[in-house]
Amino acid sequence: MIKTDVCIIGAGPSGASTSLTLSKMKIPHYIIDKSTFPRDKTCGDGLILYAYKALRLLDEGLFSKFLNHPKFIHSKNIKLHINSKLSINFKESEDRNMVITYAKRYDFDYFLVNNLSKKYASLDFGNGVKNISELKDGVLIKLKDGKEILSKIVIGADGVNSIVARKLAGNKIQKNLTSTFVNGYFKNVINLPKTNEAEIRIIYKKIPLFFYIFPLADGSVNISLGGNAKLILKHNINLVEEVETIIRSHPKVAYKFINAIKIDSWRGWSIPYNFGKNKVYGNRFMLVGDAAGLTNPFYKEGVGTGMMSGIICAQSIEASLKNNNFSAIFLATYAKNLNNEFGRLLKFSRLMLKATQFKFLFGAITYLLKNKIELKATKVIKRKSY
Numbered sequence: 588m589i590k591t592d593v594c595i596i597g598a599g600p601s602g603a604s605t606s607l608t609l610s611k612m613k614i615p616h617y618i619i620d621k622s623t624f625p626r627d628k629t630c631g632d633g634l635i636l637y638a639y640k641a642l643r644l645l646d647e648g649l650f651s652k653f654l655n656h657p658k659f660i661h662s663k664n665i666k667l668h669i670n671s672k673l674s675i676n677f678k679e680s681e682d683r684n685m686v687i688t689y690a691k692r693y694d695f696d697y698f699l700v701n702n703l704s705k706k707y708a709s710l711d712f713g714n715g716v717k718n719i720s721e722l723k724d725g726v727l728i729k730l731k732d733g734k735e736i737l738s739k740i741v742i743g744a745d746g747v748n749s750i751v752a753r754k755l756a757g758n759k760i761q762k763n764l765t766s767t768f769v770n771g772y773f774k775n776v777i778n779l780p781k782t783n784e785a786e787i788r789i790i791y792k793k794i795p796l797f798f799y800i801f802p803l804a805d806g807s808v809n810i811s812l813g814g815n816a817k818l819i820l821k822h823n824i825n826l827v828e829e830v831e832t833i834i835r836s837h838p839k840v841a842y843k844f845i846n847a848i849k850i851d852s853w854r855g856w857s858i859p860y861n862f863g864k865n866k867v868y869g870n871r872f873m874l875v876g877d878a879a880g881l882t883n884p885f886y887k888e889g890v891g892t893g894m895m896s897g898i899i900c901a902q903s904i905e906a907s908l909k910n911n912n913f914s915a916i917f918l919a920t921y922a923k924n925l926n927n928e929f930g931r932l933l934k935f936s937r938l939m940l941k942a943t944q945f946k947f948l949f950g951a952i953t954y955l956l957k958n959k960i961e962l963k964a965t966k967v968i969k970r971k972s973y
């Protein structure tokens with residue numbers, strides 16, 4: 588049996604950031620993933636706010652490599668279309684570089700994993716966790732190949748269906764606090780803005796759906812559509828049919844897709860935003876990223892929040908090891924620190940998401956407050972990003 592102080596399960600952006608921070612602290616650890624990298628992950632491929640902040644905190648050199656990566660492109664504009672007449676512009680000023688970066692997860696997650704420490708991180712990829720249980724002197728992790736690891740503390744960075752969240756925290760997926768999305772890639776999409784502006788639309792069916800068009804470095808385009816998982820089930824909404832209808836006939840969208848060719852099939856996945864309602868720590872474990880329900884309910888940022896949670900988590904791991912204390916009481920500080928960083932923004936975003944359900948009221952309020960929102964957003968973006 589392998590013995591270690593720390594074992595991270597999942598090497599997506601949240602697990603990789605935890606590992607990178609631990610390595611900076613010179614803390615040896617294991618990091619396991621069921622996939623080998625590069626691997627794909629269903630995502631909109633848009634990086635904003637916390638992704639920049641986290642990359643800078645991890646390493647200025649890494650941030651600079653990210654800015655100059657040939658497969659990542661940056662834009663100064665995001666346009667959120669509330670309806671056909673009203674949009675909110677999130678625009679960067681002349682002196683700042685970008686408000687959004689488009690990076691295929693296939694490339695971005697590989698970029699992070701490639702920068703993991705050779706000295707402090709022991710990588711075990713292509714080897715899924717099959718079982719996990721708490722023993723008196725550690726957490727026992729059983730892997731697919733039969734290997735067993737006993738770790739003083741374990742970090743659940745294993746996404747929305749986290750085995751750590753299920754087995755150690757006893758958390759269940761909460762459909763009312765989850766979004767369901769479909770996503771696909773197209774080529775030959777025309778009439779896109781030269782500025783690589785992100786196009787986001789609230790599309791009202793029986794419920795509000797969010798539609799995203801994000802351009803990528805290879806000339807293809809990432810399309811996503813989704814909404815609240817519980818409401819989608821309740822109203823029997825078929826997201827693939829809806830997204831194909833939008834592309835075929837929406838007056839502001841269809842003309843861009845006249846010659847478009849779909850590159851692969853539609854893929855569906857969940858986005859959890861239950862932070863504050865589920866356990867994120869307990870005896871000998873902490874959860875980060877999607878496993879902790881940390882995506883933004885309104886604009887669905889999950890990569891950046893996940894990375895930032897990994898950095899915050901590593902600070903608690905360091906304190907735990909120093910004090911040889913892995914109890915739930917000691918680790919409670921982690922939840923407090925997460926709440927200090929994300930609490931207000933996530934609560935506000937959840938409120939905004941609820942407000943979108945009242946189509947006319949939401950339209951009227953955003954119409955009246957458009958200038959104020961745009962001004963305030965600029966300040967929030969500066970504070971929460973780079």
Ligand SMILES: Cc1cc2nc3c(=O)[nH]c(=O)nc-3n(C[C@H](O)[C@H](O)[C@H](O)COP(=O)(O)OP(=O)(O)OC[C@H]3O[C@@H](n4cnc5c(N)ncnc54)[C@H](O)[C@@H]3O)c2cc1C
Nearest residue numbers: 597599600601621630631633716745746768876877889890
């Ligand atoms: C359609 C869609 C669009 C989205 N668009 C955006 C966007 O534009 N911008 C944004 O910021 N966020 C977006 N998100 C959210 C974002 O994808 C997630 O929040 C983000 O991937 C969370 O990162 P993570 O590291 O916590 O989890 P993940 O990226 O899911 O990584 C988890 C890792 O754990 C591994 N794993 C899982 N189970 C096991 C196991 N049992 N054993 C070993 N390894 C395991 C997996 O292989 C994976 O590598 C979108 C999500 C969806 C579904």
